[in-house]
Amino acid sequence: MMSARDRRILPLGRARSAAGLLMGLICLGSPVASVHADATPSDMQIMARALSFMQKPLSGEVGVGIVFAPGNPESARDAQQVQRILGNGLRVGNLILRPVLVPISEVARARVALYFLTAGVRGEARAVAVASRARQIPCATADLAQVRQGICALGVRSQPRIEILVNRVAAQADGISFSTAFRMMITEL
Amino acid sequence: MIWIRYTVTGRRLAAVLLLLCGHSYAQSIDYGALEQLVGEPVTTSVTGAPQRASDVPANMEIITAEDIRRSGAYDVPGVLRHVLGVQFQQWTNDQAEVSLDGYDQAFSQRVLVLIDGRQVYADYFSFTPWSALPIELAAIRQIEIVKGPACALFGFNAVAGVINIVTFNPVHDDVSSVSASAGTQGLSEGSFITTLQGGNAGLRIFGGGRSDEDFSTPMPPEVDNGGRRNESRRDIDLEGGAKLGDRGEVTVDLNGTDAAQNDITPVYSSEISEFATNAARVQLSYDAPVGLLEGSAYTNWMEQRAAPGFAGQEFDFTNRISVAQLEDLFKAGARHTFRVALEYRSDSTQTTPFGPGEVLYHVWSGSAMWEWKVAPSVTFTNAVRLDSLSLAREGPLPPGYPFTAGDWDRTLQPVSYNSGLVWKPDDADTLRLTTGRGALLPNLLNLGARLAVTPLIGLSGSPFLRPTTVAQDELSWTRALGAVGAQIKLAAFYEQTDAVQDLGGGFSDAGGAPYALPTNIGNSRARGVESGIDGTVDHWRWGLNATLETIIDRFDPEATDGVAFVDFEDTTPHVIANANIGWSSSAWEVDTYLQYDSRTFGLEPVVVGLVSQLTPVSGYLEADARVGYRLPHQITLALSGQNVLHAEQRQTSAAEVQRRVLGTVTMQF
Numbered sequence: 001m002m003s004a005r006d007r008r009i010l011p012l013g014r015a016r017s018a019a020g021l022l023m024g025l026i027c028l029g030s031p032v033a034s035v036h037a038d039a040t041p042s043d044m045q046i047m048a049r050a051l052s053f054m055q056k057p058l059s060g061e062v063g064v065g066i067v068f069a070p071g072n073p074e075s076a077r078d079a080q081q082v083q084r085i086l087g088n089g090l091r092v093g094n095l096i097l098r099p100v101l102v103p104i105s106e107v108a109r110a111r112v113a114l115y116f117l118t119a120g121v122r123g124e125a126r127a128v129a130v131a132s133r134a135r136q137i138p139c140a141t142a143d144l145a146q147v148r149q150g151i152c153a154l155g156v157r158s159q160p161r162i163e164i165l166v167n168r169v170a171a172q173a174d175g176i177s178f179s180t181a182f183r184m185m186i187t188e189l
Numbered sequence: 190m191i192w193i194r195y196t197v198t199g200r201r202l203a204a205v206l207l208l209l210c211g212h213s214y215a216q217s218i219d220y221g222a223l224e225q226l227v228g229e230p231v232t233t234s235v236t237g238a239p240q241r242a243s244d245v246p247a248n249m250e251i252i253t254a255e256d257i258r259r260s261g262a263y264d265v266p267g268v269l270r271h272v273l274g275v276q277f278q279q280w281t282n283d284q285a286e287v288s289l290d291g292y293d294q295a296f297s298q299r300v301l302v303l304i305d306g307r308q309v310y311a312d313y314f315s316f317t318p319w320s321a322l323p324i325e326l327a328a329i330r331q332i333e334i335v336k337g338p339a340c341a342l343f344g345f346n347a348v349a350g351v352i353n354i355v356t357f358n359p360v361h362d363d364v365s366s367v368s369a370s371a372g373t374q375g376l377s378e379g380s381f382i383t384t385l386q387g388g389n390a391g392l393r394i395f396g397g398g399r400s401d402e403d404f405s406t407p408m409p410p411e412v413d414n415g416g417r418r419n420e421s422r423r424d425i426d427l428e429g430g431a432k433l434g435d436r437g438e439v440t441v442d443l444n445g446t447d448a449a450q451n452d453i454t455p456v457y458s459s460e461i462s463e464f465a466t467n468a469a470r471v472q473l474s475y476d477a478p479v480g481l482l483e484g485s486a487y488t489n490w491m492e493q494r495a496a497p498g499f500a501g502q503e504f505d506f507t508n509r510i511s512v513a514q515l516e517d518l519f520k521a522g523a524r525h526t527f528r529v530a531l532e533y534r535s536d537s538t539q540t541t542p543f544g545p546g547e548v549l550y551h552v553w554s555g556s557a558m559w560e561w562k563v564a565p566s567v568t569f570t571n572a573v574r575l576d577s578l579s580l581a582r583e584g585p586l587p588p589g590y591p592f593t594a595g596d597w598d599r600t601l602q603p604v605s606y607n608s609g610l611v612w613k614p615d616d617a618d619t620l621r622l623t624t625g626r627g628a629l630l631p632n633l634l635n636l637g638a639r640l641a642v643t644p645l646i647g648l649s650g651s652p653f654l655r656p657t658t659v660a661q662d663e664l665s666w667t668r669a670l671g672a673v674g675a676q677i678k679l680a681a682f683y684e685q686t687d688a689v690q691d692l693g694g695g696f697s698d699a700g701g702a703p704y705a706l707p708t709n710i711g712n713s714r715a716r717g718v719e720s721g722i723d724g725t726v727d728h729w730r731w732g733l734n735a736t737l738e739t740i741i742d743r744f745d746p747e748a749t750d751g752v753a754f755v756d757f758e759d760t761t762p763h764v765i766a767n768a769n770i771g772w773s774s775s776a777w778e779v780d781t782y783l784q785y786d787s788r789t790f791g792l793e794p795v796v797v798g799l800v801s802q803l804t805p806v807s808g809y810l811e812a813d814a815r816v817g818y819r820l821p822h823q824i825t826l827a828l829s830g831q832n833v834l835h836a837e838q839r840q841t842s843a844a845e846v847q848r849r850v851l852g853t854v855t856m857q858f
Binding site: 046049057161181189 | 243435
């Protein structure tokens with residue numbers, strides 16, 4: 001039989017249980033920081049949608065130069081993954097993105113309308129920036145560090161929360177600009 | 190006794206009009222494209238700039254088109270009913286009142302309601318005549334609810350918040366459907382929307398009609414002012430838009446409504462109102478090197494006839510509002526966003542039943558918003574608006590009138606502001622600290638457009654009535670529970686209202702017949718907490734929320750305890766709680782919504798005198814529900830109901846609310 005003391009304690013016990021449940025829910029929902037910079041299908045979708053907000057947007061079939069460093073395993077793996085994601089052509093809105101693998105040594109000669117810089121490229125990445133500026137071809141990446149360093153103008157990340165970065169200096173150098181509404185929605189550097 | 194009834198009728202009369210104020214470029218934003226980009230709802234209702242819902246410096250809710258469809262409601266107030274922070278009162282079958290963070294009343298006046306940024310709040314009588322709004326549920330992309338004063342962006346009257354109804358854009362969205370409904374209370378309703386698109390242009394037409402009867406439950410004798418009628422509404426809206434090159438867009442919107450309904454007036458007496466509205470608007474936006482430029486202009490016409498009127502004279506309010514606005518939204522560097530706007534508005538209403546005369550004002554407004562991204566996780570937003578209102582009156586005055594025409598030659602210059610600090614310490618959490626202040630302008634009726642004269646007593650507004658000011662501070666926290674597809678929200682607020690306006694209480698005797706007048710009666714304080722959790726898991730969607738609030742009125746002694754026609758302390762429930770659960774498959778959708786309102790009081794007029802009294806309203810639990818089934822060819826059958834737990838239930842001081850059930854067939858094409 002429950003004693004009077006037990007009965008007095010019960011409500012507090014329930015309160016603790018409820019608090020525990022709430023804390024459990026909160027902990028369950030805690031985000032797990034992602035350290036993986038490889039591009040995902042969502043990243044590519046977001047990148048394509050972001051490109052549609054350029055003030056002179058790309059349209060139709062667009063050759064995407066997947067720029068990778070052959071000697072860099074992370075970059076090579078990311079390149080293969082992006083190539084798989086784009087397949088024979090990824091349609092997003094009125095864009096069709098067709099993949100073209102571009103070793104970084106060939107970046108200045110690749111016949112593409114957009115560079116996509118794979119993850120993990122470090123010292124050699126400067127060649128992409130130089131080609132972008134010289135050929136006025138925008139550069140996008142899922143490796144946000146490349147945007148912060150001014151290599152690429154546009155960076156996207158879909159997890160855990162969609163983030164879109166634009167490096168204003170790089171964008172200006174690449175000859176691209178975005179609509180005002182778009183600029184209000186994203187992070188500019 | 191008779192003249193008291195007139196008073197009641199007069200005060201609540203007019204209603205509908207469309208005025209537009211504040212920022213208005215919402216319709217030129219491609220919501221669909223931006224939402225697909227960022228993976229969450231997008232709004233322009235907080236700062237004027239397009240923002241992700243999770244980034245806004247305000248406590249807000251967004252109701253999506255799916256939420257609307259699955260609510261089972263057949264009007265906008267029914268959709269809003271179960272939203273966190275909303276107080277809802279069903280006064281008659283077609284008259285529902287909605288407020289934010291308490292302070293609801295018949296002819297609720299503290300929430301500014303907009304359609305695509307255009308005001309449909311009837312500021313000549315300070316309320317929203319929901320049945321007379323030019324809107325069909327199928328035309329709504331989302332409803333944005335911003336809580337707390339938002340006058341720095343939208344101008345007067347957004348003192349408790351803004352409800353912005355955002356429709357599908359004919360240039361960007363291709364939406365076409367037709368639906369028909371039939372149900373209890375003799376309900377029959379039809380609605381359609383169709384969109385024609387070609388090249389860079391689009392044309393959207395929607396409209397509908399509804400006919401029903403009022404609840405058959407008896408009207409309490411204290412409230413009954415004689416007679417009820419069948420209720421109806423019709424609306425039509427035509428909007429066309431075109432892109433102007435890559436950077437510009439123009440839209441033209443024409444609409445009209447008429448509606449007839451049984452009302453409970455702000456003095457808690459029944460009345461029959463007939464509304465007729467028309468509006469025309471043109472908008473032009475251009476994404477220039479100096480920012481997103483937008484110009485808009487519109488005029489709203491509205492007429493409201495209210496019976497039985499005063500001393501055998503019906504009220505016939507004719508209101509016209511014209512607004513012109515120019516604004517620029519731009520970024521300066523990577524961290525600073527600015528919005529600057531200029532606005533001109535003229536607003537006039539003819540005096541009634543005594544005439545000819547007109548009470549009017551002209552307003553010049555300037556506003557600015559500055560959003561500073563202090564750090565990647567911290568944003569600081571400030572907005573300020575200065576309105577300069579010049580009041581005037583034209584036309585003859587009745588003999589023995591206590592005011593002269595010169596009494597209307599006044600200028601009001603209220604300052605409104607909003608400030609918000611948003612901190613996102615990680616990808617899941619958002620903390621917001623906000624403060625705001627706004628003004629609720631005395632409406633044109635209370636400024637003198639309501640003018641009735643009899644040998645025994647007159648009824649008039651007063652040019653000396655002061656605006657009500659509302660200031661609110663709020664701290665809120667939201668946390669995304671990504672692993673379980675849910676979100677938690679907690680908010681605490683403190684709100685201070687000064688110079689509360691009462692429809693009665695004043696009295697003037699200039700030698701002729703005395704006049705009953707509106708007055709300012711004191712102030713009010715509110716403290717409250719909002720909490721909610723909602724989520725989706727596989728085929729399920731669910732939610733729980735509650736608002737706990739305490740209001741303390743500090744009115745003049747003669748206006749306390751329900752004697753005046755406002756008593757927020759006693760008429761706002763301490764607890765409003767909601768729960769919902771829904772399930773869907775490829776063919777079926779099943780949703781249930783529960784609401785609990787704690788015990789409160791309603792107001793009802795006393796038999797003699799310009800006073801009211803409190804009458805208890807027990808706490809109640811109500812439920813809404815909907816079952817939908819999709820057939821081939823994009824046809825959906827739905828059975829839905831409101832207040833389904835009880836055949837009749839007392840929810841206000843007026844007639845008991847009855848169960849409503851309706852069946853709907855919808856075809857998309």
